[in-house]
């Protein structure tokens with residue numbers, strides 16, 4: 001649901017970045033961790049609506065769903081989303097669509113534990129980040 | 143001065159890592175941030191003394207002095223040790239040899255500020271870490 | 285804010301936000317992601333924020349008073365979190381929250397960690413430093429005052445739990461503020477200890493005791509300063 | 512430990528370490544890297560640890576009592592530190608410290624951050640959870656109790672600042688402990704409020720008041736538990 005607010009944040013962030021710079025943005029790549037279960041279609045639809053009448057009106061949003069591997073900082077065990085599927089499923093059925101890791105993916109360690117030793121001290125659950133901004137020079141070849 | 147305690151920690155850490163594993167350690171590479179001003183010679187001397195009568199007795203310590211670049215998380219400015227030389231010099235003359243970043247390099251952000259915006263929110267001052275352990279298989283080619 | 289815990293940051297930011305909301309649209313933001321005292325004080329423990337297109341919708345406590353807290357994202361769950369994630373969790377809460385108010389009151393955790401760095405990143409602010417008069421708390425808070433001075437900030441110092449009535453006498457259970465601090469030239473506000481406060485945990489918006497009167501005075505000082 | 516600040520973690524760990532050091536070589540470790548209350552309590556504020564071949568040498572407070580603190584590394588400097596660095600700073604302090612004692616008492620900061628994760632990594636431990644009786648503090652501390660239960664730990668609950676004398680009456684300035692906690696089946700120790708404590712900030716090793724007597728009792732309980 002809050003995909004619209006994310007798209008809004010992307011527009012504002014990239015507009016800020018471009019302030020005082022030459023060129024037009026042609027593409028923005030947004031990295032999104034799989035565990036957030038964000039809806040890519042809504043993200044793009046929202047972006048295409050919100051970019052109107054901004055300097056990003058000609059740009060395209062690409063969403064890159066990332067599958068990070070997790071590392072337990074206590075025992076060193078490396079694991080993937082698959083290995084903690086039941087933990088994630090329980091959480092989603094408890095909280096519903098707007099579950100904590102959907103709203104704030106970096107909360108991962110509070111809700112997930114290492115499948116090997118049970119520690120909460122796990123890293124690798126990535127954040128939502130603008131990974132790349134492609135800029136087209138406005139200078140025409142003469 | 144406390145290089146001996148670091149060498150001791152390296153010996154214990156690598157011995158723990160090797161527990162139950164095959165092979166003999168031939169080389170250990172220790173990454174040390176330049177800003178800690180650790181004495182490489184003493185580190186190696188201490189290691190060569192402390193390795194005696196352990197399973198690491200045939201191994202060699204190599205120290206890799208790293209020159210990390212720092213990034214300000216507030217303004218994005220990227221800088222190097224040279225750009226904050228006067229801050230580091232002041233600190234060393236205030237505290238002497240055992241200055242805080244010598245004992246605990248990860249304290250960097252408490253004592254250093256971004257040369258551009260003055261924020262303490264800087265990252266990149268690396269830690270002391272075992273970067274690599276080279277193992278020689280004990281299985282002889284027949 | 286305060287480097288020291290348990291000095292009354294959460295209680296005071298709550299009462300202050302209530303006082304400010306008489307005249308301004310006020311948002312109270314809970315940046316103490318481990319403790320989350322604010323939803324407990326206002327009776328929103330275990331309640332989830334609604335989420336809309338605009339993001340996370342703060343709780344509406346009163347006509348002009350809203351509350352945004354991580355408690356509204358995690359329900360009553362324990363938030364145990366490595367330090368490396370704390371900064372981004374706070375930033376995400378602020379970034380995902382639907383914020384439109386004129387005045388924002390931030391309740392910070394104790395310590396000198398990400399919360400201050402995050403605040404510096406997102407906004408200019410007027411620091412209200414809270415302590416009790418005990419020698420130990422004051423010493424700890426002096427670090428923070430020094431840091432704020434270096435940053436060119438001019439904080440208000442709130443000395444909470446300064447005194448209370450014991451029969452007809454006034455006693456000072458945490459001792460008296462030492463002179464070193466008084467000499468710093470800060471604007472200082474002393475607040476009394478009020479034993480009735482404990483009864484309002486869960487419904488602090490209904491509190492009408494004398495701490496609230498003090499908060500109306502404090503809000504005029506703040507209005508002056510913010511001008 | 513306690514998720515709540517200002518409940519007396521530092522004072523109690525200091526007095527407890529003093530009591531334990533009658534019979535055991537005891538090391539008190541300050542893991543509250545922002546506040547560093549312990550050197551302030553013992554009068555070592557601004558003093559630097561000596562460093563030898565063995566690493567950082569803890570302060571020798573008494574025959575069998577030593578203190579290791581980040582304060583002894585940074586002198587009186589403000590430690591403002593991003594969360595991402597906190598875990599490794601604590602680990603470095605423990606790793607570089609020359610530690611040989613039989614009993615170690617850890618003083619933790621409030622919150623539920625790295626300090627607990629670091630402790631879990633380096634050692635098995637008996638958790639002493641400190642709170643005051645106020646409804647708010649107890650609610651906050653319940654999170655921590657829940658977490659420790661999940662980890663299979665059986666903490667001791669210390670209810671500090673429970674009561675004090677006002678003339679001939681006994682008053683409870685933070686109210687009474689609610690029943691929900693008493694029902695948890697934990698071993699609970701109630702401690703009084705002592706206004707004389709404030710005079711011993713900087714020389715707490717000289718304190719002889721009734722909190723210390725309580726600490727000798729507490730150390731027998733702990734000795735039992737650690738067996």
Ligand SMILES: Nc1ncnc2c1ncn2[C@@H]1O[C@H](COP(=O)(O)OP(=O)(O)O)[C@@H](O)[C@H]1O
Nearest residue numbers: 289290291292293294295445476477478645647
């Ligand atoms: N002026 C006061 N009089 C009485 N009790 C108070 C007062 N201020 C705070 N308290 C109580 O002290 C405890 C700590 O307050 P809190 O606001 O949670 O501190 P902090 O946010 O600094 O940790 C709470 O139990 C609170 O009810």
Ligand SMILES: Nc1ncnc2c1ncn2[C@@H]1O[C@H](COP(=O)(O)OP(=O)(O)O)[C@@H](O)[C@H]1O
Nearest residue numbers: 418420516517518519520521522672703704705
């Ligand atoms: N039993 C007590 N009686 C009187 N004052 C106390 C008592 N316990 C703690 N204090 C005071 O309360 C304040 C907070 O104690 P402290 O040990 O620093 O708490 P924490 O470490 O939990 O933040 C200090 O000023 C301390 O002197």
Ligand SMILES: [Mg+2]
Nearest residue numbers: 293294316321
């Ligand atoms: Mg609080």
Ligand SMILES: [Mg+2]
Nearest residue numbers: 370397398594
């Ligand atoms: Mg923090």
Ligand SMILES: [Mg+2]
Nearest residue numbers: 520521543548
């Ligand atoms: Mg403390």
Ligand SMILES: [Mg+2]
Nearest residue numbers: 367597624625
């Ligand atoms: Mg922390």
Ligand code: NI
Nearest residue numbers: 001002003098
């Ligand atoms: Ni949503």
Ligand code: NI
Nearest residue numbers: 143144145240
């Ligand atoms: Ni040294």
Ligand SMILES: [Zn+2]
Nearest residue numbers: 072075114117
């Ligand atoms: Zn693990």
Ligand SMILES: [Zn+2]
Nearest residue numbers: 214217256259
């Ligand atoms: Zn900067």
